[in-house]
Amino acid sequence: MQIGYGWSFHTRDNDPVCDRAALDAMGAERCFVVSNPSGRSAILEQAMGFLRPHDSFLVRSVERLGASICDVMNVAKALADTGASLRILDLPPGSESVSGDVLVEVARCLTRALETPTSVNASHDAAPVEDQAAPTGPRGRPMAIAAEHHVNVRCLVQEQGLSIRQVARRFGVSAATIYRILARP
CATH class of the missing domain: 1.10.10 (Arc Repressor Mutant, subunit A)
Structure with a gap:
């Protein structure tokens, strides 16, 4: 069975995010869609709990799997443990993977995602770059004598x-x- 997981809400920048059409186009037979950013983890858990061996887990992009690399890797491990495959719309068709290969596909997506920053992060309010304090201490190697x-x-x-x-x-x-x-x- 093809299980879809996606988002459908407005981001912090008031940009609409709607994955439902993309999931339908990927062939999702059952969709779990997040309508409120604060409920992402609960809906993801429901979708993961619905998976059985040989099912395909469909997502639009790797960022849907978690807010950090650690979160994404945990989801990938859970998919591999379940025996479900992962299909990510950002990947070319036929990139479906099963078991330990899920981690390879996620790593490819993470590499791509890190090369091109995304603006969707509705649940975490990161400080703007100009508000972050620059290091104030001396640079370079510490003095040999205090x-x-x-x-x-x-x-x-x-x-x-x-x-x-x-x-x-x-x-x-x-x-x-x-x-x-x-x-x-």
Whole structure:
């Protein structure tokens, strides 16, 4: 039997999403359609519970299977465990897969989806890119000697007259590190 799972609602951007016609065109004999974004997981569970071995699970795109890669992989594993095949409209016809091959098909779709970002994500409110804070700490490799010890390094070289190599050995660092500390204001 061909079991369809899709969405039919308006997204956060007020774009309509309706998979019913696509599922019918794929040959779905029974459809489970989400009409409210908050009910996606419950309807997906119902559809997955309806599957039997040798059934085909039809979806319009891989994003319908979950909000994260982990979610999608869990659905793919459940399909493989059930013995049902997966057909995704985004894939060329005849790309039906059974058992462990489901994971390969999902991986192909995920690769394609990651290459071309989609705007449909109705259940999770992600912060806009400009609102996300940029990293504020120093970039690159951390200092070999903590900043609070820089005063001690200067004191040993400038006041006590130790050589750069002696101070470097004392702190267990290279001479270049000591030169860099001394060059800083």
